Amino acid sequence: MLILVTGGAGYIGSHTCKALAQAGFTPVVLDNFSTGHLWAVRWGEVITGDLADRELLVHVLKKYDIQAVVHFAASIEAGESMRRPDKYFRNNFINTLNLLEAMVETGVNRLIFSSTCAIYGEPQWLPLTENHPQNPVNPYGESKRAIEQALHWFSQAYGMQYAALRYFNAAGADLAGELGECHDPETHLIPRVLLALLAGTEIQIFGTDYDTPDGTAVRDFIHVADLAQAHVQALHYVQKNQDNLAVNLGTGRGYSVREVIAAVEQVTGQRVRVRETARRLGDAPMLVADVTLAQRELGWRCHHSDLHTIVQTAWKWHQGTYAKVQN
Numbered sequence: 001m002l003i004l005v006t007g008g009a010g011y012i013g014s015h016t017c018k019a020l021a022q023a024g025f026t027p028v029v030l031d032n033f034s035t036g037h038l039w040a041v042r043w044g045e046v047i048t049g050d051l052a053d054r055e056l057l058v059h060v061l062k063k064y065d066i067q068a069v070v071h072f073a074a075s076i077e078a079g080e081s082m083r084r085p086d087k088y089f090r091n092n093f094i095n096t097l098n099l100l101e102a103m104v105e106t107g108v109n110r111l112i113f114s115s116t117c118a119i120y121g122e123p124q125w126l127p128l129t130e131n132h133p134q135n136p137v138n139p140y141g142e143s144k145r146a147i148e149q150a151l152h153w154f155s156q157a158y159g160m161q162y163a164a165l166r167y168f169n170a171a172g173a174d175l176a177g178e179l180g181e182c183h184d185p186e187t188h189l190i191p192r193v194l195l196a197l198l199a200g201t202e203i204q205i206f207g208t209d210y211d212t213p214d215g216t217a218v219r220d221f222i223h224v225a226d227l228a229q230a231h232v233q234a235l236h237y238v239q240k241n242q243d244n245l246a247v248n249l250g251t252g253r254g255y256s257v258r259e260v261i262a263a264v265e266q267v268t269g270q271r272v273r274v275r276e277t278a279r280r281l282g283d284a285p286m287l288v289a290d291v292t293l294a295q296r297e298l299g300w301r302c303h304h305s306d307l308h309t310i311v312q313t314a315w316k317w318h319q320g321t322y323a324k325v326q327n
């Protein structure tokens with residue numbers, strides 16, 4: 001069964017292609033390589049192209065007899081979206097609309113969508129359940145919320161069947177060391193702490209005055225391999241069921257920025273140099289998932305998402321293959 005994977009050359013997309021191939025699906029990657037990497041596409045064919053090119057999307061969906069789409073391609077930085085909302089609404093919302101239209105035109109009606117906990121905004125209660133009000137605090141989250149709304153109406157009008165997977169913080173690297181996170185510039189906390197160690201520089205903590213136990217922001221980190229596996233199960237879900245799904249993917253356990261830094265020190269045996277600075281615009285204080293629904297509907301469980309395994313696999317990646325692919 002051929003699956004179109006938009007953004008399959010990126011961090012989560014490449015790990016998911018591996019999981020899809022291992023589960024017997026055949027991924028076909030479409031990526032514009034704006035942040036993705038050719039070395040990360042190792043399972044299935046790759047088409048270099050942009051979601052903005054609707055004709056290309058129609059051509060690819062037809063040519064490969066695509067049965068479902070797993071849609072990762074997007075701009076992903078909440079902080080950048082505060083400065084460049086246009087980029088986020090265009091690349092995330094408008095370009096996804098293109099994809100949805102191409103799917104309607106070609107009769108491909110199953111979609112797994114990379115949504116985010118950023119659609120919730122400031123938590124009114126924790127852990128976040130899927131019915132939590134959606135008040136995004138940045139254009140990135142707003143663009144993803146708009147896509148979820150479009151999906152609802154495409155489902156009503158055209159029978160589009162979808163699973164919106166609301167990831168919390170993806171982290172860690174492939175357990176076999178074949179893949180890992182490689183963004184330039186890197187904005188995510190765990191790789192930034194590891195890269196600071198490797199470069200002998202300091203890491204900034206963005207905000208120490210949050211209303212959290214140690215004053216730093218709290219996130220729910222989920223191992224990218226567990227996340228990848230959830231896509232396999234979501235594909236099975238949309239094959240078997242008629243209804244749509246919007247589920248959180250996290251662990252249910254939050255860690256503060258300081259706790260993450262302590263975990264890095266424990267795994268690496270090295271001291272991290274820290275500088276405390278102001279909050280980063282657009283950051284929520286605490287995001288932790290209630291994962292009951294995903295466990296029940298997808299039969300999905302985390303197996304690698306304890307913080308130690310996350311940091312250990314990321315550290316192995318950054319010390320090993322990461323250095324090679326950078327050169």
Ligand SMILES: NC(=O)c1ccc[n+]([C@@H]2O[C@H](COP(=O)([O-])OP(=O)(O)OC[C@H]3O[C@@H](n4cnc5c(N)ncnc54)[C@H](O)[C@@H]3O)[C@@H](O)[C@H]2O)c1
Pocket residue numbers: 006007008009010011012013030031032033034035036037049050051052071072073074075076091095114115116117166167168169170171183
């Ligand atoms: N990383 C996280 O913690 C996280 C959390 C929640 C949701 N998400 C979502 O998961 C998805 C993947 O995130 P990631 O961390 O792997 O990001 P990434 O930047 O590593 O991957 C995105 C991929 O999409 C491609 N792409 C971007 N715009 C494109 C376009 N217009 N046409 C074709 N290809 C395009 C990029 O080249 C890249 O390969 C995104 O939709 C993101 O919003 C990520």
Ligand SMILES: O=c1ccn([C@@H]2O[C@H](COP(=O)(O)OP(=O)(O)O[C@H]3O[C@H](CO)[C@@H](O)[C@H](O)[C@H]3O)[C@@H](O)[C@H]2O)c(=O)[nH]1
Pocket residue numbers: 076077078079116117118167168169170187188189190192203204205206207217218219257280283287
């Ligand atoms: O050098 C750094 C980098 C980050 N942080 C903090 O660490 C936390 C986590 O930041 P980051 O790793 O950048 O993740 P998020 O901003 O939570 O966003 C990620 O996780 C979201 C889900 O929570 C996704 O939707 C986004 O795509 C993805 O970028 C935040 O409080 C940051 O301010 C620091 O203190 N110092």
